[in-house]
Amino acid sequence: MDRRQFCRTTLAATIAGSFPYLAGCGEKAPVATKADTSIPAVSLDGAEIELEKAAIHELGQALDGPVMLSGHPEYDIARRIWNGMHDKRPALIAKVASAADVSEAISFARDNNLLVAVRGGGHSWPGKSVCEGGLMIDLSGLNKVMVDAYDRRAYCGGGALLNNLDTAALEHGLVTTAGVVSHTGVGGYTLGGGFGRLNRKHGLTIDNLLGAEIVTADGQVRHVSNDEDAELFWAIRGGGGNFGVVTRFEFQLHPFDRNVLSGMIAWPIDQARDVLDFYGGWYQGLSDDLYVGPAMVTMPDGTSVVAMEVVYAGDPAAGEKELAPLRSIGKPLDDGVKVQDYMVMQTQEDAALAHGIRSYAKSGLAKEITPELVDTLVEAFVADPRIAFFTHTAGGAVKQVGELDTAFPHRNAETMLLVASFWENPADDEEWMAKSREWFAAIEPHTGGYYDNIDSDGEGAAGNYGPAYDRLSRIKARYDAGNLFRLNSNVRPAASA
Numbered sequence: 483m484d485r486r487q488f489c490r491t492t493l494a495a496t497i498a499g500s501f502p503y504l505a506g507c508g509e510k511a512p513v514a515t516k517a518d519t520s521i522p523a524v525s526l527d528g529a530e531i532e533l534e535k536a537a538i539h540e541l542g543q544a545l546d547g548p549v550m551l552s553g554h555p556e557y558d559i560a561r562r563i564w565n566g567m568h569d570k571r572p573a574l575i576a577k578v579a580s581a582a583d584v585s586e587a588i589s590f591a592r593d594n595n596l597l598v599a600v601r602g603g604g605h606s607w608p609g610k611s612v613c614e615g616g617l618m619i620d621l622s623g624l625n626k627v628m629v630d631a632y633d634r635r636a637y638c639g640g641g642a643l644l645n646n647l648d649t650a651a652l653e654h655g656l657v658t659t660a661g662v663v664s665h666t667g668v669g670g671y672t673l674g675g676g677f678g679r680l681n682r683k684h685g686l687t688i689d690n691l692l693g694a695e696i697v698t699a700d701g702q703v704r705h706v707s708n709d710e711d712a713e714l715f716w717a718i719r720g721g722g723g724n725f726g727v728v729t730r731f732e733f734q735l736h737p738f739d740r741n742v743l744s745g746m747i748a749w750p751i752d753q754a755r756d757v758l759d760f761y762g763g764w765y766q767g768l769s770d771d772l773y774v775g776p777a778m779v780t781m782p783d784g785t786s787v788v789a790m791e792v793v794y795a796g797d798p799a800a801g802e803k804e805l806a807p808l809r810s811i812g813k814p815l816d817d818g819v820k821v822q823d824y825m826v827m828q829t830q831e832d833a834a835l836a837h838g839i840r841s842y843a844k845s846g847l848a849k850e851i852t853p854e855l856v857d858t859l860v861e862a863f864v865a866d867p868r869i870a871f872f873t874h875t876a877g878g879a880v881k882q883v884g885e886l887d888t889a890f891p892h893r894n895a896e897t898m899l900l901v902a903s904f905w906e907n908p909a910d911d912e913e914w915m916a917k918s919r920e921w922f923a924a925i926e927p928h929t930g931g932y933y934d935n936i937d938s939d940g941e942g943a944a945g946n947y948g949p950a951y952d953r954l955s956r957i958k959a960r961y962d963a964g965n966l967f968r969l970n971s972n973v974r975p976a977a978s979a
């Protein structure tokens with residue numbers, strides 16, 4: 483008898499003794515109340531259900547990691563995610579320690595028709611990684627990253643943060659594309675696509691994904707790559723958490739000198755039109771080594787600026803030369819571009835965007851920065867430290883991948899445009915959500931499709947998946963016909979696979 487089976491059997495006996503209604507034959511059991519034997523929960527389709535405490539205990543014994551109910555000392559820490567707007571209370575939280583734990587947790591949810599949320603790094607803007615009344619599968623314990631320097635590969639736990647990945651790879655003089663706030667989870671970030679400051683040189687993070695270990699809705703632990711379950715591997719490169727729980731990612735790494743020419747140049751906001759107009763005519767001719775991303779923000783002291791974020795992933799002397807035309811535009815307030823450790827840029831936003839902040843974001847993908855778009859950006863600007871316009875520049879290697887080679891189809895986009903607001907007081911929620919929507923509504927006509935990872939509504943799946951949607955929907959029907967994994971930018975299973 484294996485350990486899990488042994489635990490189940492002995493546990494069933496223990497529980498039978500501890501719950502009066504399950505007491506042994508011949509004994510007259512006292513009448514039990516519902517609260518003695520079960521806890522309230524929420525089903526997959528939102529109905530109120532009851533979960534037997536005995537079944538929960540059994541799950542707890544089968545898992546190597548803890549199962550937490552309300553009242554557990556770590557329950558409130560585990561249920562919190564990055565965006566403070568989403569204060570939800572799962573019926574139970576399984577803090578898994580392995581793929582086998584994930585499989586048990588998934589089987590439990592499926593057998594009990596229970597709503598499931600999967601938490602990687604917890605950065606979901608719309609709060610999809612926590613749920614009210616369901617099961618939260620917390621992957622934060624699966625955060626180890628192992629680097630094979632010889633084969634230039636990283637094996638990264640499904641609950642690791644970008645910081646874990648960057649740090650482990652850089653120790654070996656290696657790197658892969660990773661996003662710009664280091665406490666973001668590798669899980670949700672990668673499954674949605676993965677934009678970072680090296681994507682012009684190395685592609686999106688999914689373009690560096692060589693394989694993954696994934697637990698599907700049937701509880702099976704599978705290895706996927708171009709050679710194994712290739713359809714499923716295609717789907718997880720852009721299709722989000724729709725197809726299962728990824729417990730390990732395998733990334734291609736690239737040689738990298740961490741001392742890179744990088745930093746920020748900022749101009750007073752009244753130079754925004756000149757700077758952005760110049761940028762719109764200049765950036766498409768840049769080498770793939772150079773990443774330059776515009777932003778329009780207001781500092782805490784009230785100074786509004788147009789800024790350019792710069793990373794040159796090559797010889798700094800060549801970078802200085804390529805960057806020179808940008809530096810000669812207008813009169814910058816500050817030019818902080820210099821040779822410095824890559825992690826300075828990768829962590830510079832971490833503190834300002836710490837866990838618990840309230841936030842709302844909208845994104846859209848643009849093929850070019852036209853003069854009309856520049857006019858809109860300048861006119862729609864809101865001068866307040868609680869709201870900002872950012873971009874993720876793409877092009878380069880992102881464009882070298884075919885539109886449907888992965889499930890992320892927006893390969894022709896040169897730039898992702900996004901408006902995000904950040905505030906602390908719950909009483910301000912409506913005001914700041916409305917301000918983000920209003921600002922983005924002005925920009926939206928210049929975009930086509932959006933990036934679900936950076937969007938607070940996250941319901942318009944078709945706009946995110948575009949022409950990939952039908953194939954995703956057929957794959958969903960094959961691997962998750964019951965739509966167990968629905969707290970994401972949801973792909974509905976096709977009627978017949």
Ligand SMILES: Cc1cc2nc3c(=O)[nH]c(=O)nc-3n(C[C@H](O)[C@H](O)[C@H](O)COP(=O)(O)OP(=O)(O)OC[C@H]3O[C@@H](n4cnc5c(N)ncnc54)[C@H](O)[C@@H]3O)c2cc1C
Nearest residue numbers: 602603604605606611640661662667669670671677723728
């Ligand atoms: C401050 C901030 C900065 C960001 N910067 C960038 C950036 O530079 N580039 C970029 O591309 N995006 C960026 N994003 C967006 C980010 O990619 C998404 O928020 C992403 O979903 C975060 O992943 P997570 O694991 O932290 O999220 P979670 O909230 O844990 O999960 C998000 C979704 O992914 C699913 N999921 C998570 N892990 C797994 C897994 N292992 N297996 C299956 N499903 C899983 C969840 O169920 C949920 O549906 C940023 C977001 C924030 C809040």
